[in-house]
Amino acid sequence: MIVTRFAPSPTGQLHTGHAFSAVFAARAARQLGGRFLLRLEDIDKTRCRRAFEIGILDDLDWLGLEWETPVRRQSEHFEDYQAALERLDGMALTYPCFCTRKEIAAEIAASVSAPHGPDGPIYPGTCRELDFEILADRFERGDAFALRLDMGKALAMTGPLTLEEKGERRAATPEEFGDIVLARKEMPASYHLAVTVDDAIQGVTLVTRGEDLLPAASVHRVLQALLSLPEPRYHHHRLLTGEDGRRLAKRDGVPSLADVRATGISAADFIAGLGFDPAT
Ligand code: GLU
Secondary structure (H helix, E strand, O other): OOEEEEOOOOOOOOEHHHHHHHHHHHHHHHHOOOEEEEEEOOOOOOOOOHHHHHHHHHHHHHOOOOOOOOOEEHHHOHHHHHHHHHHHHHOOOEEEEOOOHHHHHHHHHHOOOOOEEOOEEOOOOOOOOOOHHHHHHHHHHOOOOEEEEOHHHHHHHHOOOEEEEOOEEEEOOHHHHOOOEEEEOOEOOOHHHHHHHHHHHOOOOEEEEEHHHHHHHHHHHHHHHHOOOOOOEEEEEOOOEOOOOOEOOHHHOOOEHHHHHHOOOOHHHHHHHOOOOOOO
8 A cells, every 4th residue: 555645844834845745745645545644844843833833734734635643743753763773873883973064064175075965065974983082081071962874884784775766766876975964962863864764654655755855765775774664665756946947945935835825726726736637
């Protein structure tokens, strides 16, 4: 049975791009006779607001979507992410990184050819092999640290990986991301870790989302392989663009779904305007 999901972060109002993603996932489930789930990715407590969450549910309801309850809220499942972290730690694949963002930027700026990945310059691995004494000292001082995945070691363990995107197998290229952050002091699980654990726990079999996240699927495949989680299929859909052809982004003042609704347009007309065939 196909299981899809829409996983918004309640850090703001939904805009047209989110609506496209939500409708896409719900229709994929409906057309394939499957289930559609909703997940609130509210792990970043500094940016998530309950008021946004309420607005999101109201917008999805207006779109005519129906999802199963209870809705999974990440902030209620920290123990699941902790268990995954402990498992990776037990495999000696994680290490504490004490670098501040500023220090990382300075190190990258000073290197002749800093490799770049999909998320920007790759972490240069400064803390990968810290001496035991230094580690003990920094822990003693209570210095803040992030937990990183040693990607080289992880890939040596998993071997080359593939993923299924739109029905086609392709090579996964997680090495492009380097040693990703798995958790920070103020964030018990990074996006990559939480999304991988959640999709598995919720039994998601088809991950649909915007194509900007296609590279991230490679990282999720590594975590799935390391944590012995099932492999979902992927369908990264096109991103909506504005009249200038650029992808919609909140910072450009894209109208929120609330603004769209205020114009009095019906949900059916709005969904048809997104390019979905009302007959299917
Ligand atoms: N919370 C993520 C976002 O809003 C969802 C990513 C995903 O679907 O994996 O971009």
